[in-house]
Amino acid sequence: MAHEIVMLGTGNAFLPNGRHHSFAIFDRKHIIDAPPTALISLRQNGININEITTIFITHLHGDHIFGLPFLLLERTYISDREFSQPLTIVAAPGARKRIEDLCEIAYPGSLQKILSMIVWDENAQGTTVDGWNWNRFEVNHNDSVDPFGYSFESSKGAKFVHSGDSGPCDSLYSAISKTDLAIIEMAIPEWVPSSEHHKPSDIQKLSERLPGVHFIITHTFIDSKNSAMPKITSKEFPSHPSNVLHAEDGFSIKWENKWIF
Numbered sequence: 166m167a168h169e170i171v172m173l174g175t176g177n178a179f180l181p182n183g184r185h186h187s188f189a190i191f192d193r194k195h196i197i198d199a200p201p202t203a204l205i206s207l208r209q210n211g212i213n214i215n216e217i218t219t220i221f222i223t224h225l226h227g228d229h230i231f232g233l234p235f236l237l238l239e240r241t242y243i244s245d246r247e248f249s250q251p252l253t254i255v256a257a258p259g260a261r262k263r264i265e266d267l268c269e270i271a272y273p274g275s276l277q278k279i280l281s282m283i284v285w286d287e288n289a290q291g292t293t294v295d296g297w298n299w300n301r302f303e304v305n306h307n308d309s310v311d312p313f314g315y316s317f318e319s320s321k322g323a324k325f326v327h328s329g330d331s332g333p334c335d336s337l338y339s340a341i342s343k344t345d346l347a348i349i350e351m352a353i354p355e356w357v358p359s360s361e362h363h364k365p366s367d368i369q370k371l372s373e374r375l376p377g378v379h380f381i382i383t384h385t386f387i388d389s390k391n392s393a394m395p396k397i398t399s400k401e402f403p404s405h406p407s408n409v410l411h412a413e414d415g416f417s418i419k420w421e422n423k424w425i426f
């Protein structure tokens with residue numbers, strides 16, 4: 166296949182039943198964020214930690230970066246003991262210091278070598294070695310965690326947007342209007358008084374406004390449909406238009422000249 170995105174986790178910070186934290190990988194080597202459940206999500210999908218070449222950081226909330234010390238510890242002591250595999254972290258200026266502090270709190274001294282070998286890319290746009298152009302843009306979330314989304318486009322023409330954590334905002338919707346696939350968070354139910362996340366009604370409006378875009382819902386507050394446990398927040402899925410897909414953990418989508426559903 167030409168390209169593939171796998172939703173390794175699809176839950177919000179509170180871990181709805183049957184879901185790991187929101188977490189995506191594309192082409193089995195580029196990951197978007199590194200949540201606390203990153204290591205188990207990668208293990209369950211048979212992905213070697215040393216095959217990850219790029220980590221794109223959307224923002225600095227714990228459910229998006231607290232898995233980083235474990236990924237770096239695993240590479241150091243298990244899958245890349247020779248430190249031979251290149252690793253780039255793409256993150257906004259300011260993130261590096263906070264991530265390095267996090268790693269030092271988690272495993273004092275043990276991650277210094279791998280941290281010294283990471284290539285940090287703080288530019289707002291760039292290209293991966295395998296030809297994915299990416300562009301980072303500000304979104305509407307808690308400003309103290311430097312929130313961003315990303316647009317991606319491969320050399321073959323595959324395109325998608327990842328919202329990071331964001332409520333409705335023009336920068337995100339402008340990026341989505343230029344793509345045909347959007348991975349978008351829907352973290353909260355209607356009754357939560359916050360504009361910094363999407364609610365089902367926001368997704369409804371957006372998907373009706375952009376009918377040519379396929380939306381994959383992640384970072385959801387709704388339990389997995391496969392869970393028989395008593396609900397955490399909700400078990401009810403909204404009846405969204407057909408261009409909206411509420412992903413379960415492990416959902417994958419392939420691209421062969423176009424995204425195949």
Ligand SMILES: [Zn+2]
Pocket residue numbers: 224226306330
């Ligand atoms: Zn967040």
